[in-house]
Amino acid sequence: MDVFDVIVIGGGLLGCFTARNLARYQLKTALFEAREDLCTGISRANTAVVYSGADTKPGTMKSHMCVQASQNFASLCAELGVRYKPCGSLMVCFGQRGEEILRRKLAQGLANGVRGIRLLGREEVLAMEPHLDGTVRLGLYAPDAGTVIPWEFGLAAAENAVHNGVEIFLNTKVTGIARRTDGYEVHAAGKVFWTRGIVNCAGLQADKILEKVQKPSVRIFPDACDYLILDTKVGGYIRHVVFFEPEDKANRLTLVPTVDGNILIEGGKYSLTGDAFFQTIPASLKQMQTMIASFVPSLPMEHVIRSFGAVRPNPYYVQRDFQSGLYVPIEKEIHSFNILETAENPAFLSLLGIKTPGLTCADELGRYAAERMAAVLQSEVNREFCSHAAAHLRLHDLPLAERVRYIRSHPAYGQIVCRCRNISAGEIIDSLHWHPGAVTLDGVKRRTGAGTGRCQGSFCTLRIMEMLAREQAIPVHLVNKDGPDSYIVQNEKCSYDHEPGKS
Numbered sequence: 092m093d094v095f096d097v098i099v100i101g102g103g104l105l106g107c108f109t110a111r112n113l114a115r116y117q118l119k120t121a122l123f124e125a126r127e128d129l130c131t132g133i134s135r136a137n138t139a140v141v142y143s144g145a146d147t148k149p150g151t152m153k154s155h156m157c158v159q160a161s162q163n164f165a166s167l168c169a170e171l172g173v174r175y176k177p178c179g180s181l182m183v184c185f186g187q188r189g190e191e192i193l194r195r196k197l198a199q200g201l202a203n204g205v206r207g208i209r210l211l212g213r214e215e216v217l218a219m220e221p222h223l224d225g226t227v228r229l230g231l232y233a234p235d236a237g238t239v240i241p242w243e244f245g246l247a248a249a250e251n252a253v254h255n256g257v258e259i260f261l262n263t264k265v266t267g268i269a270r271r272t273d274g275y276e277v278h279a280a281g282k283v284f285w286t287r288g289i290v291n292c293a294g295l296q297a298d299k300i301l302e303k304v305q306k307p308s309v310r311i312f313p314d315a316c317d318y319l320i321l322d323t324k325v326g327g328y329i330r331h332v333v334f335f336e337p338e339d340k341a342n343r344l345t346l347v348p349t350v351d352g353n354i355l356i357e358g359g360k361y362s363l364t365g366d367a368f369f370q371t372i373p374a375s376l377k378q379m380q381t382m383i384a385s386f387v388p389s390l391p392m393e394h395v396i397r398s399f400g401a402v403r404p405n406p407y408y409v410q411r412d413f414q415s416g417l418y419v420p421i422e423k424e425i426h427s428f429n430i431l432e433t434a435e436n437p438a439f440l441s442l443l444g445i446k447t448p449g450l451t452c453a454d455e456l457g458r459y460a461a462e463r464m465a466a467v468l469q470s471e472v473n474r475e476f477c478s479h480a481a482a483h484l485r486l487h488d489l490p491l492a493e494r495v496r497y498i499r500s501h502p503a504y505g506q507i508v509c510r511c512r513n514i515s516a517g518e519i520i521d522s523l524h525w526h527p528g529a530v531t532l533d534g535v536k537r538r539t540g541a542g543t544g545r546c547q548g549s550f551c552t553l554r555i556m557e558m559l560a561r562e563q564a565i566p567v568h569l570v571n572k573d574g575p576d577s578y579i580v581q582n583e584k585c586s587y588d589h590e591p592g593k594s
């Protein structure tokens with residue numbers, strides 16, 4: 092039986108950062124992820140904003156972590172070799188209700204210690220964001236906000252964890268947990284593992300994982316929102332993360348100038364029915380377009396290249412309804428981070444229903460979880476921990492002369508596969524050997540950016556499939572897009588000669 096000090100359940104942002112921080116201690120750590128890759132859940136579909144800390148209640152752990160995280164974010168990204176765009180954020184309003192909210196958030200931000208936060212009048216707002224509608228009333232500027240690529244951030248943390256001795260088990264869904272006197276038996280992927288401690292980072296499933304050892308006091312009631320991505324052609328239209336505080340509070344809208352130069356638009360909020368997770372809703376997309384037309388009228392929406400849906404893991408305290416037998420919410424949403432630890436299950440920590448700003452605070456939350464585990468399990472600091480990760484080569488970020496020199500000695504980097512993002516065959520092949528490496532098209536996309544550009548993979552998909560097939564020694568038609576049985580090609584007659592550049 093495999094034996095660990097700590098098993099982290101779930102390989103999203105929180106699991107990856109918890110694993111990384113556990114490596115700071117002398118703890119034999121494993122990360123179990125149900126899917127074939129990391130960062131495929133909430134962590135891949137979110138707004139990608141690094142929040143300044145003006146939105147959260149003063150005095151809460153959430154505010155404290157968020158302010159600290161945003162102020163240290165650039166150095167954390169440099170440490171992990173991850174790109175970060177410290178563009179600042181601007182919350183804008185167009186009426187009385189919005190103005191009151193902005194003034195309240197200013198006071199909140201000041202109380203939380205947000206650096207440089209200030210209110211701006213119409214002229215100043217329009218000077219910073221000239222494409223906003225001229226009726227804008229007020230802006231709340233926070234220079235410490237920014238944007239990052241969530242999966243690039245999470246995967247870097249995971250690689251750093253692996254580099255420091257953490258073992259990652261993919262395709263390893265936890266199906267059972269049994270409490271024993273001095274630890275836990277974990278059933279996953281048909282095997283039994285033994286561990287002294289567990290950190291539950293199972294995202295939308297975190298309540299179900301906790302339920303395996305105790306009755307739930309908190310459950311997740313998900314809701315959803317939608318996203319649009321605009322092409323890099325119009326990337327310059329917005330320079331800051333712009334949060335709109337409309338008069339009708341049901342109509343949310345956020346614009347983000349992404350690290351790759353696109354604009355990401357978040358909007359809509361609706362409850363989920365059935366299991367139609369991560370899908371978009373036409374009415375919500377339409378409402379986003381209507382809002383854009385009134386707040387940023389000149390934004391050329393014909394340049395939308397993609398839409399996607401996202402799911403929020405809202406945590407609520409619950410009690411059992413005796414008639415129906417169902418757990419029903421008894422209180423309003425929980426506002427601080429919900430980290431559950433109980434005396435009946437020692438060394439079992441659950442990060443349950445962690446929504447915004449969970450991306451911003453992923454390292455802080457991971458550090459907190461690791462410190463708790465180290466304290467409970469009485470572990471010493473690992474003096475050999477190395478916090479620095481070497482960035483993966485991104486050829487088009489190099490100066491031209493250096494690029495040319497590199498390609499001369501490494502010809503695969505001279506074959507451009509993704510023309511929209513200028514990603515070479517060499518970088519794609521590299522991504523198959525990261526720790527862990529990509530095994531699906533979307534895995535390659537998350538690691539290299541190939542397929543995220545204007546053509547959304549129209550030109551590069553088949554060539555990347557070919558490389559994946561060769562690496563996995565499988566026929567091309569068995570290459571998956573995103574998870575098991577997500578085949579692009581439905582017919583084995585599709586064949587390629589498996590030589591990069593000859594598709």
Ligand SMILES: Cc1cc2nc3c(=O)[nH]c(=O)nc-3n(C[C@H](O)[C@H](O)[C@H](O)COP(=O)(O)OP(=O)(O)OC[C@H]3O[C@@H](n4cnc5c(N)ncnc54)[C@H](O)[C@@H]3O)c2cc1C
Binds near residue numbers: 105266
């Ligand atoms: C719509 C939306 C927008 C957001 N925008 C922002 C933002 O702009 N800025 C910000 O700071 N934060 C933001 N957040 C919050 C942030 O994205 C989340 O806090 C973070 O991604 C949560 O990651 P996670 O690791 O908890 O969950 P996930 O990424 O979902 O990871 C959980 C993992 O657990 C795995 N798993 C589940 N069950 C099992 C099992 N039985 N065995 C093994 N593995 C299992 C899943 O496969 C999954 O990979 C946003 C959140 C949402 C929902």
